[in-house]
Amino acid sequence: xxxxxxxxxxxxxxxxxxxxxxxxxxxxxxxxxxxxxxxxxxxxxxxxxxxxxxxxxxxxxxxxxxxxxxxxxxxxxxxxxxxxxxxxxxxxxxxxxxxxxxxxxxxxxxxxxxxxxxxxxxxxxxxxxxxxxxxxxxxxxxxxxxxxxxxxxxxxxxxxxxxxxxxxxxxxxxxxxxxxxxxxxxxxxxxxxxxxxxxxxxxxxxxxxxxxxxxxxxxxxxxxxxxxxxxxxxxxxxxxxxxxxxxxxxxxxxxxxxxxxxxxxxxxxxxxxxxxxxxxxxxxxxxxxxxxxxxxxxxxxxxxxxxxxxxxxxxxxxxxxxxxxxxxxxxxxxxxxxxxxxxxxxxxxxxxxxxxxxxxxxxxxxxxxxxxxxxxxxxxxxxxxx
Amino acid sequence: xxxxxxxxxxxxxxxxxxxxxxxxxxxxxxxxxxxxxxxxxxxxxxxxxxxxxxxxxxxxxxxxxxxxxxxxxxxxxxx
Numbered sequence: 001x002x003x004x005x006x007x008x009x010x011x012x013x014x015x016x017x018x019x020x021x022x023x024x025x026x027x028x029x030x031x032x033x034x035x036x037x038x039x040x041x042x043x044x045x046x047x048x049x050x051x052x053x054x055x056x057x058x059x060x061x062x063x064x065x066x067x068x069x070x071x072x073x074x075x076x077x078x079x080x081x082x083x084x085x086x087x088x089x090x091x092x093x094x095x096x097x098x099x100x101x102x103x104x105x106x107x108x109x110x111x112x113x114x115x116x117x118x119x120x121x122x123x124x125x126x127x128x129x130x131x132x133x134x135x136x137x138x139x140x141x142x143x144x145x146x147x148x149x150x151x152x153x154x155x156x157x158x159x160x161x162x163x164x165x166x167x168x169x170x171x172x173x174x175x176x177x178x179x180x181x182x183x184x185x186x187x188x189x190x191x192x193x194x195x196x197x198x199x200x201x202x203x204x205x206x207x208x209x210x211x212x213x214x215x216x217x218x219x220x221x222x223x224x225x226x227x228x229x230x231x232x233x234x235x236x237x238x239x240x241x242x243x244x245x246x247x248x249x250x251x252x253x254x255x256x257x258x259x260x261x262x263x264x265x266x267x268x269x270x271x272x273x274x275x276x277x278x279x280x281x282x283x284x285x286x287x288x289x290x291x292x293x294x295x296x297x298x299x300x301x302x303x304x305x306x307x308x309x310x311x312x313x314x315x316x317x318x319x320x321x322x323x324x325x326x327x328x329x330x331x332x333x334x335x336x337x338x339x340x341x342x343x344x345x346x347x348x349x350x351x352x353x354x355x356x357x358x359x360x361x362x363x364x365x366x367x368x369x370x371x372x373x374x375x376x377x378x379x380x381x382x383x384x385x386x
Numbered sequence: 387x388x389x390x391x392x393x394x395x396x397x398x399x400x401x402x403x404x405x406x407x408x409x410x411x412x413x414x415x416x417x418x419x420x421x422x423x424x425x426x427x428x429x430x431x432x433x434x435x436x437x438x439x440x441x442x443x444x445x446x447x448x449x450x451x452x453x454x455x456x457x458x459x460x461x462x463x464x465x
Contacts, residue, residue: 124410138433138459139406139413140421147404148423155402155446197418200405248423248433253402 001099005225005232006382008036008218009347011340014332015182016115017212021057024214025066025111028337032107032216037229040070043218044103046077049090049110050336055125057113066109083129084285085371086110087215087339088378092240094219104224110340111214122210126335129372131246143207143286145247145373147199150288152253154201156303161201163306165189167287168205168329170315175326177356180341182211182332206287208327213334215341233347234383236272236364239265245375256374259296263368263379267298270381274298277320277381278362279349281342283370284327290314293368294322297379316359324349324357339369339378350384392432392460396452398424403436403444413458420444424462426452434460 010031012024019027025048033040046067054060063077080090087110094106114122127136130145150164168187175181187205195204218228225232241261244250250257267273274297282297284290291305299320300308308314314322325331325345328338346365348354363384370377403422406413413419420439424432436444437453442464450462 120409120411120414123408124412127410135433136410137412138421139409139416139419139435140433141406141408141410143408144404144406144421148402148421151404151446152402197405197407199407202404246433248401248431253423 002101003222004095004098004235005220005222006217006235006343006347007220007225007228007230007232008032008038009344010035011180011215011344012213013180014211014213014334021053021059021111021113022065022069024113024212025109026069028111028214028216029066029070029107029109032218035230036218038218040072042105043072043075043107045075045097045106046072047090047093047106047108048077048079049086049340050079051081051083051086051112051129052125053113056117082376083371084283084335085339085369085376085378086336087341088367088369088380089376091217091340091343091380092238092378095235095238098219098221104221106219107216108219108340109214109216110337112334112336113212114210114334115212119210134246141199142373143199143202146286146288147202148247149253149292150201153288153292156254157306159306162189163291163310164206164287165192166309167284167290168192171284171323171327171329174316174324174357175330178326178331181326181330182209183330202286208285208329208333211332211334213332213337213341215337215344217340217343217347231351231385233350234385235380236383237266237270237381238379239263239269240378243375245372247373255292255302256296256370256377258374258377259293259368259370259379262377263297266379266381272364272381276364277366278364279321279324279359280366280368281325281345282322282327282368284323284329285333287329290322290327297366297368316357321359324354324359342367342369343380346382350382392426392452392455394452396426398426398450398452398462400444400446400448400450401425402446405439424450432460434462436462436464438464
């Protein structure tokens with residue numbers, strides 16, 4: 001397999017944006033090309049991760065739309081959809097195309113425009129990524145699915161909700177240092193206690209927000225990376241796995257089997273172990289998801305993730321910094337953009353460009369992007385150029 | 387919607403539960419409502435609504451009885 005690198009990375013600010021869907025995608029893509037010192041004519045193919053532009057903004061067939069707006073001349077383009085893991089799955093598509101030797105330079109974009117839709121309507125659109133016949137029509141929402149996991153986890157290991165508070169407080173504190181984040185507001189456990197229940201035991205502050213945003217990475221074969229301006233970041237390994245869409249059909253509600261499988265594949269391909277990772281951007285769509293992720297990724301034993309979050313082991317100065325960007329919780333969660341945005345943050349960190357949130361000396365970064373309640377997971381391990 | 391075939395009086399145990407306060411538009415009239423993952427006495431895993439959660443404490447391990455199925459899936463009651 002040919003080695004692949006990230007030679008350009010950029011994202012828009014996440015949050016409520018005045019820009020349209022296509023303007024967001026184009027802004028991120030052009031900024032990633034500029035970051036790489038690349039021209040549109042360098043791009044041989046485009047993969048666009050997007051969850052549901054047809055229902056959010058009445059626009060399907062978005063990949064050629066964005067390709068044309070970018071001035072990519074008749075290159076092949078395709079939208080990739082895997083719910084909230086659409087972004088990382090688009091990245092995998094680009095990675096495979098270069099690894100297979102089809103192309104040398106591929107642009108990967110993730111985008112979503114969600115805030116023009118009322119909250120209950122957005123809740124239903126997101127519920128379409130669950131098992132419609134067996135979950136959504138019975139009344140299960142996404143916060144509801146993660147509430148079922150949270151309740152099971154707290155009960156199994158004897159925790160109170162203070163471990164959930166710790167994740168929300170940490171990620172809001174991290175996002176203060178991220179100019180691309182939706183929220184720049186420190187929160188306290190008292191704020192969380194006062195916030196409205198969404199799906200018991202999860203409150204508004206346990207949930208990632210509804211966001212607009214886009215992110216882009218320019219991928220190049222390692223032997224073509226010297227044509228670009230920035231120091232390339234190496235893709236050392238990735239893993240992708242699937243599971244039952246319906247949460248209740250999985251034997252254990254306190255772990256995501258797809259995440260464990262994806263992580264094992266990524267570690268094996270990269271030839272690294274969890275203890276060597278310097279920082280991780282994980283899919284904290286809800287606070288409980290970050291705790292479970294830190295166990296699925298092998299940073300902590302089953303049941304120890306809650307205590308680790310409470311003790312500060314996942315803070316920026318902790319044993320394994322998790323979500324220095326602020327995560328989905330506070331950086332924001334424009335669904336299709338999220339997985340690509342994690343790769344952008346990891347790239348900034350490995351190039352030493354993350355400003356006040358920089359993890360000093362970061363050499364290995366991991367990203368973890370899940371779709372639905374964990375029916376898709378993509379884990380990627382990136383390394384600093386040596 | 388896929389119908390769950392459960393015999394009347396089927397009993398089960400709550401594996402996990404939640405109460406939904408922010409529903410989809412289709413369930414707005416019902417909120418807040420309780421949903422639970424239940425293992426039935428014959429070992430089948432189902433997702434269903436729980437009635438009576440306002441009167442009796444809902445907990446993991448609670449015993450429930452299948453009451454009926456409606457157009458929103460199976461409904462159980464706390465024993």
